[in-house]
Amino acid sequence: MSKQVVIIGAGPAGLTGAYELNKLGLRSTVLEADDVVGGISRTVNYRGYRFDIGGHRFFSKVPLINELWREILGEDFLDRPRMSRIFYNGKFFDYPLKAANALKNLGPIESMLVGLSYARAKVFPSRDEENFEQWVSNRFGHRLYSIFFKTYTEKVWGIPCTEISADWAAQRIKNLSLTEAVRNALFGSGKSRDGQVITTLIDSFHYPRFGPGQMWERCEKLVNESGNQCVRGVQADRIRHRNGRVEYVVGRSTNGEQIEFAGDHFISSMPIRELIHAFDPPPPDEVLRAADGLRYRDYLTVVLIVNREQMFPDNWIYIHSPEVMMGRIQNYKSWSPDMVPDPRKSSLGLEYFLWDKDDQWTWSDDRLIELGIQECERIKIIGRSEVEDGTVVRMRKAYPIYDQHYQENLAVVRRWLDTIVNIQCVGRNGQHRYNNQDHSMLTAVFAARNIVGERHDVWSVNVEKEYHEEAKVATPAAGERLVPARIIRPEPAAPVPSPDELIEAAFARLDPIALGTAVGTLTGLGLFMATAILLLQHGPRVGENLSLLSHYLLGYKASSWSGAFIGLVEAGIGGFILGYVIAWLHNIGLGRYVSMIRRRAVREEEKEILEKV
């Protein structure tokens, strides 16, 4: 009998899990607490105006995920230009920051102050780099930090930058792979590990014609059509386990009815904190406490329908102005023109990052819409009279929080979960990891494949760069629909060296001892043979010229056999030193070159730090 799999959550992770399982020939049931699918990547439809929770770019370095997206959505998967700027002091600044544009917008005096503060940071950097403020100020100067980093970061995380650890910022940059940087420097940044062309974060991204929800509704449809089941409106309430195995999940429907879902394997994309609390019997207190220590940042969007054909060309703008609470404005028409039903209108999503305990969280929709309009007026983005309508969407647990204790807490939780053999945690909140859709999906693909006997570490995704490589699997051509087909493994390819193999060879070190030995042997033997030939010829003034080498080789004479042996030894030693030094210089040169590439890549990454906030 075929294995039955129960999946909790119909967000990108849960649905991808079901889709992949179906390909592997396994049946699954997906339980979704909400009455829509897509989770945080859903699209809300308000009177024909569509909008996301934030804006969801479809961008992945994992070829498998790109293929999956195309396979699911086919032609409705658009390639969209990306533009996003920073709004500060009534002006739009290019993002990533460009010197000329920033200077122009800041004006000569402020630019000079920024320059001085940058110079100061370079000459007298803050010795302690304990918090985010110090970390950014040391790199960009304190003045630039206060304009472009402080307000936005504090809006998103609700904590003063002086209380955010510097490690957190460094972590975002540190993940950078040096091999990848070298690959980009040599082969261009548009190539992924397998040589596939990938678009850079800067220029463009993919987006479904009707928003990300379209992807997940389509995926749900394919899952259902192939004989699996995605049940909306059923919340996994209890997870019954015995002898280290989950036996069934107790779901509660919207009308309060309790239903049991038995299975051989379970995949959970529900927040890991809630998952732990759902276990019956409950885990030890220590595990419950650790789970309670995992925190989330909540998020709210005020959507305004504006009676204007074009707002601005940006997909979104970062609002750095400290006088307003909103952190970003999404311009959904720029994401896809089909997000707006009437081409004469636009819709804006004002993003507020909150805790669900904040006052504003409980404000009425009308009050929040009023707040949005007032803030837009204050920064002169739109006028009140232009706003035709509005709505509010609240999303709890939008961001898993990486605080000082989350790693320890997660470790405790994971250790206990390891004792339950047939449940795997996937996705963003499912793993309490800052995963994007692609990472979330990949964890689910791995989980599905583990069920058929493959061995993948679902927790390695978005941690190690290597997961890109693992995920390289050829799949049917784009547009092919969901059929219970096995994964097609690539034919053993002709031995064309991959970029990585080329890099490995090109950056191979010379062995100084080996080169020293080779050059030393040749010079020593060479001089010995030359001397010997002259001696054997017995001519007059034998080796007169060669003997001049005695200026450098102590005791060398071209007129005697003892001289020949002295030449052998001394020229051998000299040659060894020469070879050794050549190899050493070669290696140092290569190392310097690699360091230079790393520094350049780090600088590029640092320019995009806002995106990583």
Add this chain to the structure above:
Amino acid sequence: MTSRTDPLYEVSHAVARMKAGVLAIIFAVICGGGLFLATVWLLIKGGPRVGEHLNLLSHFFIGYSVSWGGSVVGLFWGALAGAVIGWTLGLIYNSVAGLRTR
């Protein structure tokens, strides 16, 4: 010489190997061509006691002299000596590097 914290290690763990055949060709071209050009240059320049010192190579390269005919002989001998040097260099380097990374 390169420590494991060296950035080079992050990019490549390999120790370079030399292609002895390719080295032989490169050295042959450089040595043969070099001796040929050096000889021809002295002949074109002319003057008294043309190539007095270069002529000493005739002790090692039979038939070589600083003359038009000798330049061709020099091309041959230079190339041969270069090929032997290049090939031996590659061979010794690869053997030692191989022993050390085993």
